[in-house]
Amino acid sequence: MDTEQLAEPQADAGGDRSAYEGVLRYYELAKRAEWQVRDLPWDEAPPIPEYKGTAQKIARRNDMWRSVITQQLQADELAVEMATQLFAIAPDPEARLYYTTMVQDESRHTEAWLKLVAETGGVGERDPYLDDLAHMTLEADTLEEKVFQMQVFYERLIIPRFRMIARSSRGTVLEDLCNRLTVDDGIHHRSGVEYARILLANADEKTKKKLIEAANRLLPVFVQHALWRPKAREVVGRLMRETDIRLLREDIDNGVRLAQSFGLDVGEVELTF
Ligand SMILES: [Fe+2]
């Protein structure tokens, strides 16, 4: 990141700050929801579901879970970078205070995934499209684009995935972690919606137009990311394709509805799949 991008923090913003009370409330909520990696049931529960059967079947299942964990580790590693950047460039003191909690959350999530992946045999294959998406957000020109992509869009769409993983891994460390992340990412998303609303209420037409243009550049990569499967989950991937496409449409529709609620002209968003 170019240091010229760093905003002058308004340490003493002064004036009427009542519009930012919502952002401060999310700071307080985030502090109350804070937990530690040592709170996970490391000694009481297996890291991932245990199976009976042939050695080959067990190995295949293990590879599948490793790849699930690898994808989440990758996502949270990138989230650390994005949250750090938001903290660095947000000019509003309330938002800066809130972002200190998000940086800590994303670091803690990464720490938990690193420990879990080590317990299941090490990292697997990386999703190249997820790296591309994160870089598009990190390189976006405006704070509005970054908050919209990271918090409004990505944070929202990860939540049903965590619920799905938790449902298929009952009684494991993985389930416990996914339940915690559902709460944390719910806060990340809602605080982002709150901040995006304030930013976009004050944004000029040029900034809003850029946000829509960025969404159009991002969506095709997002589609590739959503349909991508590592080798370890190729077969499941083929079986899941219809579900994937349905979820993908829901995710994009949701993003469009949220953009609309911010007064953005989403008629210009092109859906190409
Ligand atoms: Fe996270």
Ligand SMILES: [Fe+2]
């Ligand atoms: Fe998050």
